[in-house]
Each structure stands twice: as C-alpha cells, then as structure tokens.
Amino acid sequence: MLSYRHAFHAGNHADVLKHAVEVLLLDYLNQKEKPWWYIDTHAGAGVYSLTEGYATKNAEFETGIARLWQRSDLPEALKPYIELVKTLNAGQDHLIFYPGSPYVAQALQRFDDKLRLFELHTNDAKILSDNFASAGKRAQVVHADGFASIKGVLPPPPRRALMLIDPPYEDKHDYVRVADTMKIALERFPTGVYAIWYPQLSRVEVKQMLDKLKKLPATKWNGSWLHVALTVQTPSPDGFGMHGSGMFVINPPWTLANQLESIMPYLVKHLGIDSGAKYTLEFQTV
Numbered sequence: 001m002l003s004y005r006h007a008f009h010a011g012n013h014a015d016v017l018k019h020a021v022e023v024l025l026l027d028y029l030n031q032k033e034k035p036w037w038y039i040d041t042h043a044g045a046g047v048y049s050l051t052e053g054y055a056t057k058n059a060e061f062e063t064g065i066a067r068l069w070q071r072s073d074l075p076e077a078l079k080p081y082i083e084l085v086k087t088l089n090a091g092q093d094h095l096i097f098y099p100g101s102p103y104v105a106q107a108l109q110r111f112d113d114k115l116r117l118f119e120l121h122t123n124d125a126k127i128l129s130d131n132f133a134s135a136g137k138r139a140q141v142v143h144a145d146g147f148a149s150i151k152g153v154l155p156p157p158p159r160r161a162l163m164l165i166d167p168p169y170e171d172k173h174d175y176v177r178v179a180d181t182m183k184i185a186l187e188r189f190p191t192g193v194y195a196i197w198y199p200q201l202s203r204v205e206v207k208q209m210l211d212k213l214k215k216l217p218a219t220k221w222n223g224s225w226l227h228v229a230l231t232v233q234t235p236s237p238d239g240f241g242m243h244g245s246g247m248f249v250i251n252p253p254w255t256l257a258n259q260l261e262s263i264m265p266y267l268v269k270h271l272g273i274d275s276g277a278k279y280t281l282e283f284q285t286v
Contacts, residue, residue: 006124006168010048011061011098013271014245016068016081017230018166018197019104020263021247021256023081025162025193026108028253035112037156038105039163041146041181043117045124046102046131047088050095063232066095067270075266077259101164102128106139115139116153118146147177155189166197175205179212182250186216193251200244202235213248214284226252226283228260230267234276246280257283 009015029036050061068074069085084107088097099107102117109115117132117139119125125143132139142149150163165181167174178196185194196213198206214225229246236243249256264279271277 006044006100007048007053008057009060010100011050011066011095012064013060013230013232013267014064014197014199014242015061015098016064016267016271017228017245018247019099019101020078020081020267021195021228021249021260022101022104022162022164023084023108024077024256024259025195025249025253026105027080028255029160029162029193030108030110032160034160035110035114035158037114037116037153037158037161038102038109039116039118039150039153039156039161040101040105041118041150041163041165042167043102043119043124043128043141043146044100045119045127046100046117048098048100050098061095061098063273064271065098069095071270075262078263078266101166102132102139105162106132106135109138111138113138114156117141118144118149120145147181150181150185151188154185154192156192159189159191161189162193162195164195164197169199169201172203172205175209179209179216182213182216186250191251193253194249196248196250198246198248199242200229200231200235200246201242202239210246210248213250216250223286224252224284225250226256226260227280228264229280230264230271231276231278231280232271233273243276252283254285257281 069082088099089095105115119128129141132141226249231244233243260281268277268279
C-alpha cells in the first residue's frame with residue numbers, strides 16, 4: 001500500500017479529469033461568501049516536478065496535460081483549470097510543475113476557507129507539510145490514514161465542504177473502504193459535496209464499488225449523484241493496465257452536468273489514444 005507514489009502519474013489523463021472536476025466544484029462553492037472546508041483523504045505531495053524525479057520515468061503528463069495547456073480552443077468550462085496550470089508554470093515555454101489536488105484547492109481558497117490534508121505515505125506527508133508550511137492554520141497537514149480520519153473532521157464548522165477521496169487502489173480493499181467511508185461521511189455530514197476518483201480497470205471491484213455508491217441510502221441525504229468517466233483507450237486483451245478513470249460526485253452542483261457535457265467530447269478528442277476512446281456521463285437528481 002505504501003509503495004504508491006503519485007508523482008509517477010502526475011499530469012496524466014486521470015489527473016486532467018480529476019482536477020478539472022475539482023476546479024468546477026470549488027468554483028461553485030466560491031459563488032457564496034460563506035467559507036468552506038476542503039478535505040483530502042489521500043493528498044499526496046501537493047505539487048510535482050515534471051522535469052526530474054518520478055514523473056520523468058514514464059512521462060505520463062505528455063499524453064495528458066501537455067496536450068492541453070497551450071491550446072487556444074479550450075471549452076469555457078475547462079479554462080479555469082488550464083489557467084491554474086499555466087499560472088504555476090508562468091514564464092515557461094514547457095511544463096515544469098504540475099499541481100496536485102491540495103494545490104488546486106489552495107489556488108481557489110479564500111481567506112476563511114480551510115484545507116484538511118491527510119497523507120499516509122511518510123515521505124509524501126513530509127513533502128506535503130513542507131509545501132504548505134507557510135499556510136499556517138488555513139491548511140492542516142496530517143500524517144494519517146484519511147479513511148480512518150474523517151470522523152474527526154465531519155461535520156466541518158461552516159457546514160460547507162468538498163471532500164476528495166482518491167486512494168491508490170493498489171489494495172483491492174480500497175474499493176470497499178471507499179463505499180464504507182461514504183456511508184459514515186453521509187451519516188455525519190449529509191449535505192457535503194463528495195468527489196470519489198477511481199481508475200478504470202478490468203476488475204470486478206470497480207463495478208461493485210460504483211454500484212454501492214449509487215445505492216447509498218437516499219433517506220439520509222438528498223440522493224443526487226453524478227458519474228463521469230474518461231476512457232482513453234480500448235482495454236487490453238490481457239486485462240492489465242488502466243484504460244481510463246472516473247469521478248463519482250455525491251451532491252453535485254446543478255451546473256456540473258452541463259459543464260461536463262461541454263468538456264468531455266473535447267477530452268476524448270485530444271487525450272484519446274485509439275478508437276476505444278469515449279466518455280460516460282450519467283447522473284441522478286431528486
């Protein structure tokens with residue numbers, strides 16, 4: 001479990017989907033003056049170098065964010081995310097850094113908003129702490145298991161929050177833990193916005209987790225959810241490897257579906273690898 005380092009995958013197609021959705025969710029929360037909390041159960045290192053270290057091994061960003069960040073034909077709903085990446089790389093003609101989920105949240109954070117960042121990997125937790133050392137009380141970094149820690153932060157004092165859950169899924173029990181964590185979270189804070197990232201893999205646990213998320217008891221919360229997935233290539237015949245990723249959002253903003261309808265065909269066109277590239281967008285409102 002602790003061998004996973006997100007730096008190997010920084011800026012890939014999965015990050016593009018995840019962080020584009022994250023920006024849209026936080027932008028929506030920012031439409032009201034009341035503060036919010038951002039809670040990240042698997043925060044990683046916060047910011048990643050794309051020119052040295054782990055990210056250079058497979059250079060996955062080259063088929064992800066590198067295909068988009070200098071384009072001039074972006075859909076309107078994708079522009080805030082791309083502008084954030086460009087700001088982080090200001091003055092550069094090639095990508096130097098990529099923002100992790102905590103950095104994305106910090107970029108959209110206002111004075112009274114708070115970040116609660118959990119990371120279990122010892123090295124990444126140390127890097128994360130260093131990256132957010134100047135944030136003071138506005139960002140709290142905790143070296144701990146995010147799954148086991150949510151009871152201590154829910155419900156948040158302002159009663160407005162986005163929680164991002166994106167474990168590495170190297171351990172198949174992570175799929176079960178996601179669903180179990182969401183049951184607890186919704187019991188404690190039914191009106192929160194929850195975004196669950198997952199990899200598209202040829203394994204039954206993925207479908208089982210999505211089925212459980214769609215069937216969470218609607219009597220304890222409003223029952224609204226949105227599921228978006230980006231498939232970049234045909235699954236391999238041997239069943240190995242990730243062929244895409246998805247985001248399952250509970251209590252999504254009413255604007256999110258329309259925004260994603262404008263973004264997803266564009267991502268399929270520019271991030272797709274073969275004829276199997278496609279997107280899925282489904283939602284339930286009550």
